[in-house]
Amino acid sequence: MDKYLEILHKYWGYPDFRGIQREIIESIGSGNDTLGLMPTGGGKSLTFQVPALAQKGVCIVITPLISLMKDQVDHLRQKDIPAAAIYSGMRHDDIVSTLENCVFGGIKLLYISPERLGSELFQAKLSHTKVSFITVDEAHCISQWGYDFRPSYLQIAKVRELVPDAPILALTATATPEVIDDIQKQLAFKKENVFRMSYERKNLAYVVRNTEDKETELIHILKSVGGSAIVYVRTRKRTRDVARMLVESNISATWYHAGLDPEVKSQRQEDWQNGKTRVIVATNAFGMGIDKPDVRLVIHPDAPSSIEAYFQEAGRAGRDGKKSYAVLLWNHRDEHTLRNRIDATYPSKDYIRDVYEHLAYFFEVGVGSGQGTTFEFNIEKFSRVYKYFPLNVNSALVLLQQAGYINYDPEPDTSARVMFKLTRDDLYRLENLPKNEDAVITALLRDYGGLFTDYVYFDESMIAKDSGLSREAIYLALKSLNGKHIVSFIPRKSTPLIRYAVDRVDGKDVILSEDIYDKRKEQFAKRIDAMIDYMKNDDECRSRQLLRYFGETDVNDCGLCDVCLSRKHEKKNGTADIRQAILGFLADGKQHFINELYKLDLSGDAVDKELERLIQEEIVEIDNSYIRKKK
Numbered sequence: 001m002d003k004y005l006e007i008l009h010k011y012w013g014y015p016d017f018r019g020i021q022r023e024i025i026e027s028i029g030s031g032n033d034t035l036g037l038m039p040t041g042g043g044k045s046l047t048f049q050v051p052a053l054a055q056k057g058v059c060i061v062i063t064p065l066i067s068l069m070k071d072q073v074d075h076l077r078q079k080d081i082p083a084a085a086i087y088s089g090m091r092h093d094d095i096v097s098t099l100e101n102c103v104f105g106g107i108k109l110l111y112i113s114p115e116r117l118g119s120e121l122f123q124a125k126l127s128h129t130k131v132s133f134i135t136v137d138e139a140h141c142i143s144q145w146g147y148d149f150r151p152s153y154l155q156i157a158k159v160r161e162l163v164p165d166a167p168i169l170a171l172t173a174t175a176t177p178e179v180i181d182d183i184q185k186q187l188a189f190k191k192e193n194v195f196r197m198s199y200e201r202k203n204l205a206y207v208v209r210n211t212e213d214k215e216t217e218l219i220h221i222l223k224s225v226g227g228s229a230i231v232y233v234r235t236r237k238r239t240r241d242v243a244r245m246l247v248e249s250n251i252s253a254t255w256y257h258a259g260l261d262p263e264v265k266s267q268r269q270e271d272w273q274n275g276k277t278r279v280i281v282a283t284n285a286f287g288m289g290i291d292k293p294d295v296r297l298v299i300h301p302d303a304p305s306s307i308e309a310y311f312q313e314a315g316r317a318g319r320d321g322k323k324s325y326a327v328l329l330w331n332h333r334d335e336h337t338l339r340n341r342i343d344a345t346y347p348s349k350d351y352i353r354d355v356y357e358h359l360a361y362f363f364e365v366g367v368g369s370g371q372g373t374t375f376e377f378n379i380e381k382f383s384r385v386y387k388y389f390p391l392n393v394n395s396a397l398v399l400l401q402q403a404g405y406i407n408y409d410p411e412p413d414t415s416a417r418v419m420f421k422l423t424r425d426d427l428y429r430l431e432n433l434p435k436n437e438d439a440v441i442t443a444l445l446r447d448y449g450g451l452f453t454d455y456v457y458f459d460e461s462m463i464a465k466d467s468g469l470s471r472e473a474i475y476l477a478l479k480s481l482n483g484k485h486i487v488s489f490i491p492r493k494s495t496p497l498i499r500y501a502v503d504r505v506d507g508k509d510v511i512l513s514e515d516i517y518d519k520r521k522e523q524f525a526k527r528i529d530a531m532i533d534y535m536k537n538d539d540e541c542r543s544r545q546l547l548r549y550f551g552e553t554d555v556n557d558c559g560l561c562d563v564c565l566s567r568k569h570e571k572k573n574g575t576a577d578i579r580q581a582i583l584g585f586l587a588d589g590k591q592h593f594i595n596e597l598y599k600l601d602l603s604g605d606a607v608d609k610e611l612e613r614l615i616q617e618e619i620v621e622i623d624n625s626y627i628r629k630k631k
Contacts, residue, residue: 004029007053008046011079018043020197025051028133028169033189035139035170035180037196040315041293044171045072048135052109053081057130058102060166061111062156063137069111070461076109085111086122090415091457099125114141114152115409117159126159131166134159136187139170140308143182144515145523146175147308151402157188173199173315174308177551199311199550203318205560206542207327208535214301214329218242219249221327222279227296228272231281232313234302242301243281252278258285258411262460262492263475270470285411287313293320299327303334305341306527307534307549323560330535338528345395346521349512355396356405357507358386359498370500377496379410397498403516407499416492417455418444418478421485424452430486436477439467441486455490538563539609540616553618578610586620586629594627 004025008014017025020036024047027034038044052059063069069085076083084098084107101107103125116122134156140146142153160168168187175183184192211217222229231246231253233239239255246253254268254277272280273292280286284304298317304310310328318324360366362382363375383390397408420427427441443466448456460471467474475491482489534545542561547553557564581600586592597607611627614620621630 003054004050007050011053011081012046017046020195021047021050023195024169027193027195028167029054031133031167032193033168033184033187033191035184035189035194036172037175037180037194037199038171038173039197039199039201040173040312041319042173042197044137044173047171048133048169049076049081049109052132055132057105057132058107059109059132059135060126060159061109061135061137062114062117062153063111064114064141064150064152066113069113070459073109073111074461081109082107083109083111086116087111087113094457095121099129102129105130114150114155115407117152117155123159123162126162129163131163133167133169134163136168136170139172139183139187140175140179142170142186143175143179144520145182146179147306147527149402149520151404154186157186160188174312174550176308176549180551198552198555199547200543200552200555200558201315201318202558203321203323204314204543205323205325206314206546206558207325207562208538208542209327209329209562210331211329212331214331215242215245217329218299218301219246219251221299221325222246222251222297223249225297225325227278227324228275228292228294229279229297229299230287230295230313230316231279231299231301232284232286232304233281234283236283238302239281239283243279246279246281254280256280256282256286258283261475262416263472266460266471284309284313287316290316291319292316294322295319296322296324297327298325299329301329303328303330303338303531303535305338305345305524305531307530307546308527310531310534311546311550328535334535335532338532342521342525342528344391345524346399346517347392347396349517351392352396352399352512353507353510355388355393356400356510358382359406360504360507362386363498365500365504367506368503370504371502372500374497374499377408377498379496399512399517400510401501402520403510403512404501405505405510407497407501409497411496415457416460416478417457417490418451419453419455419488420451421488427486434477434480436467436469436473437481439469440474440477440481443467455488460492538566539613544617557617578606579614582607582610582614583619583629586627589629591623591626591628594622594625597627 004022005016008017019038019042021043024034024036028048029051036044036047048059048061066087069087073083073085084101086095086098098107098110099122102110112122136142136156141148141150142156143149168189170183170187172183180194209217218231231242233242236257236259239257243253243255254271256265256268268277268280271277295317298314300310300313304313314326317326362385365373379390379393382388383393394410397406400406401408440463443463444451444458446466447462448458450456460474463474464471469477478487478489481487530549537545541557541563543558544555547555582597585597585600597611600607611620615622618630620627
C-alpha cells in the first residue's frame with residue numbers, strides 16, 4: 001500500500017481517493033507548484049491534509065475564513081493530527097507559542113488568514129521553520145480579474161520569497177480561464193501545472209424561472225420540494241423579511257447575516273445544520289465552509305452579481321450526490337437592478353476621493369499622519385453625517401483598500417474577552433451558582449491562565465466542548481456573571497475596522513490607477529452581462545451555459561434543467577422532428593445556403609430556434625451565408 005493511501009485509511013477511513021485528488025496529491029508531493037480546480041464538495045481539504053502528513057515540516061494553509069479554519073483544526077485534532085490556527089483576536093503569547101511549536105516541528109498543518117502573513121513576527125518565525133509546502137485556499141482571491149479579489153492575498157508572493165524551496169498548492173472552485181492563468185502568474189509558478197476536475201454536477205438541476213410574483217413562487221417551490229434549503233437574498237433586511245414571510249406560510253425558517261451577534265449566528269446555523277430549522281434565508285455571508293451534504297434546494301430570489309458567485313452558492317445543494325435543485329427567480333426588473341450595481345460598486349473617482357477626505361475628518365487624522373492607526377468604523381453614522389448611502393461608502397472603502405491607502409475589514413472576527421473581578425479565594429467561596437455559570441467558570445479556569453490580572457481572549461468553541469454547553473448558553477451565563485460583578489465580559493463583536501495603511505494624503509492626491517479602477521469596473525460589467533445572459537437564455541442547457549463560462553465545452557446536455565425538460569416536452573409533442581429534419585438535410589456533409597433550410601416544410605420560427613441551439617451545441621457551423629454540419 002502506498003503512503004498516501006495508508007494515511008487516508010488511517011485517519012479518514014476512506015477506501016480510496018476520488019476525482020483528481022490523487023493527481024493533485026502526487027504533484028504537490030513531488031515538489032511541483034500545483035493548481036487544483038475542484039467543484040464545491042469535491043474534497044479539496046484532503047489534497048493538502050494527506051500530503052502534509054506524508055512530508056517533513058509544516059504545511060502553511062492560507063484561508064480567508066476564520067470560522068472555517070477553526071472547524072478544520074478542531075476536526076484534525078480530533079483525529080490526533082497536530083494542527084493549529086493563527087487569526088485576529090488571539091493573544092500575542094498564544095501566537096508566539098504556536099509559531100515556536102511550528103519551528104520545533106510540533107505542528108503539521110498551520111492555518112493562517114492572509115491578513116496575518118505580513119506581520120514581522122510571523123515572517124521572522126517562518127524563516128526558521130521547515131515548510132513542506134504552502135496551500136492557498138480560495139486561490140481566485142489573488143487574481144484582480146477574479147470576482148472576489150482580496151489585496152491581502154498579494155502578501156503570499158512575498159511569503160514565498162522567504163521559503164523559496166516550498167512549492168505552492170493553489171485550490172479554487174470558481175475560476176475562468178483568464179483567472180486560472182493569473183493565479184499561476186501571481187503565485188510565481190515555476191511552470192504551468194493545472195489539474196481540472198469537471199465542474200459538472202450531474203445530480204443538480206439548474207432552473208431559471210421568470211415570475212412577477214417571486215414570493216408566491218418561492219413558497220410554491222418550497223412546498224413542492226422537500227428537504228433542507230438555503231434562500232440567498234441581497235440585503236440583511238431582506239433575510240428577516242423573507243424568513244418571516246415563510247414562517248407565516250407555515251414553512252420552518254430563520255435568517256442569517258454577518259451583522260447578527262456571533263452567538264445568534266452560531267445557534268441559527270446549528271439549528272439549520274441539525275434539521276431543527278428547514279430553511280435558512282441568508283446573505284452571501286453564509287455558506288462557505290458549511291458541510292451539510294443533504295441540502296435539497298438553493299433558491300435565489302435576487303440575482304447575484306456574477307456567474308462565479310451564483311455557481312458557488314448554487315453548488316451547496318446536493319453534495320450527497322442525490323437529486324437537488326438550484327433555482328433562480330427573475331423578472332424584467334432584475335436586469336435594471338443588476339446594471340445599477342455597476343455604478344454602486346464602482347462609484348466615480350471623485351466620490352471615492354470625497355469619502356477618503358471625509359474619513360479623515362471623521363477620525364480627525366491630519367495630512368502626513370495616521371499610518372498604522374486603527375479605528376472602529378460606524379458606517380451608518382458616517383453615512384448619516386456626510387449624507388452618503390452606506391452601500392456606496394462600502395464600495396469606495398473597498399477600492400481605497402485595493403489602491404493601498406487603507407485596510408478595511410467590514411466584518412472582523414474579534415474574539416470575546418473575559419477577566420475575573422473577584423480574587424481566586426473569593427471565587428472559590430461562592431455558593432449556589434446556577435449549574436451553567438459554574439460549568440463556564442470551571443472551563444475557563446481549566447483552559448486559560450491570567451484571568452485574575454487582565455482580560456483574556458477565549459475561544460467559545462473550546463469552552464463549549466469542555467462545559468458541554470451550547471455557545472448561546474455560554475453567552476447567557478457570562479452575561480449573568482457580568483451582571484453579578486463576578487467577571488467582566490466583553491462579547492465578540494464584528495464592528496468594521498479601518499486602518500491607515502500609509503499616512504493620510506490630501507483627497508485630491510488619491511490615485512486610482514487603471515488597473516485598480518477602470519479595468520476592474522470593465523470586468524465587473526462583463527460579469528453582470530454574463531449573469532443577465534444566463535437568466536435570459538432559455539434555449540441552451542443551463543449546465544452547458546455555466547460550464548462554458550468556466551471554459552468547459554466538451555459536455556453534454558444535463559437532461560435535468562428547465563431548458564432540457566422543456567425540450568423533452570417539445571419532443572413528446574412532435575416538435576423535435578425539426579432538429580431531425582435539419583440534421584438530415586445536412587447529413588451529406590456539404591455546405592448549403594441557409595435559405596435552403598426554409599424550403600423544408602417547417603415553421604420558420606421553429607427552424608430559427610433549433611438552428612440557434614445546434615450552433616450553441618457546436619453541432620453545426622455557419623460561415624457567411626453557408627451552413628454545414630461540423631465534422
